[in-house]
Amino acid sequence: MEKKIYSLRTNVGYFYNRPIGYSRSFHQEYDEIFIQPDLNLRDLIVDYTFSRTREGLLLQAQLSTHMEAQCARCLTPFYANIKSEFEELYTFPERFQQETDDETIPEDGYIDLGVLFRDYLLIELPMNSVCKPDCKGICIECGQLLNEGDCEHTDSRIIFD
Numbered sequence: 001m002e003k004k005i006y007s008l009r010t011n012v013g014y015f016y017n018r019p020i021g022y023s024r025s026f027h028q029e030y031d032e033i034f035i036q037p038d039l040n041l042r043d044l045i046v047d048y049t050f051s052r053t054r055e056g057l058l059l060q061a062q063l064s065t066h067m068e069a070q071c072a073r074c075l076t077p078f079y080a081n082i083k084s085e086f087e088e089l090y091t092f093p094e095r096f097q098q099e100t101d102d103e104t105i106p107e108d109g110y111i112d113l114g115v116l117f118r119d120y121l122l123i124e125l126p127m128n129s130v131c132k133p134d135c136k137g138i139c140i141e142c143g144q145l146l147n148e149g150d151c152e153h154t155d156s157r158i159i160f161d
């Protein structure tokens with residue numbers, strides 16, 4: 001299937017000339033979206049607000065999506081339900097020269113939200129995500145997908161509760 005790639009780069013350059021406290025909210029929905037280099041998402045719903053602060057821009061975002069992941073038991077790809085809510089402060093490059101943990105607004109005024117969303121969504125994916133609660137995993141002897149049927153190695157199988 002062809003991957004749908006949308007750019008999540010957004011221009012925030014116009015905020016430079018806005019008064020402190022000015023904000024704009026955005027709502028976007030994507031049935032399917034690929035975020036480079038490796039993230040496949042379905043039903044992505046994005047709500048975010050940029051607010052002009054003294055130092056720069058405050059981004060407040062809420063994400064909800066189904067993210068492609070690999071089942072920890074049967075190693076089959078599936079879509080995990082992921083939600084994320086976060087804030088990120090972007091400082092204007094020329095005003096604060098000292099080292100901070102904050103992101104700096106790029107010179108061209110474009111912020112790539114895809115990079116940011118990917119980071120926050122990956123944090124939310126549990127380490128041992130499974131495709132379904134009763135996933136039977138794979139046979140360690142022959143690799144049989146036990147959700148699809150049994151093999152002859154019933155005794156050497158790892159039993160999941």
Ligand SMILES: [Zn+2]
Binds near residue numbers: 137
């Ligand atoms: Zn599984």
Ligand SMILES: [Zn+2]
Binds near residue numbers: 142143144151153154
């Ligand atoms: Zn087997």
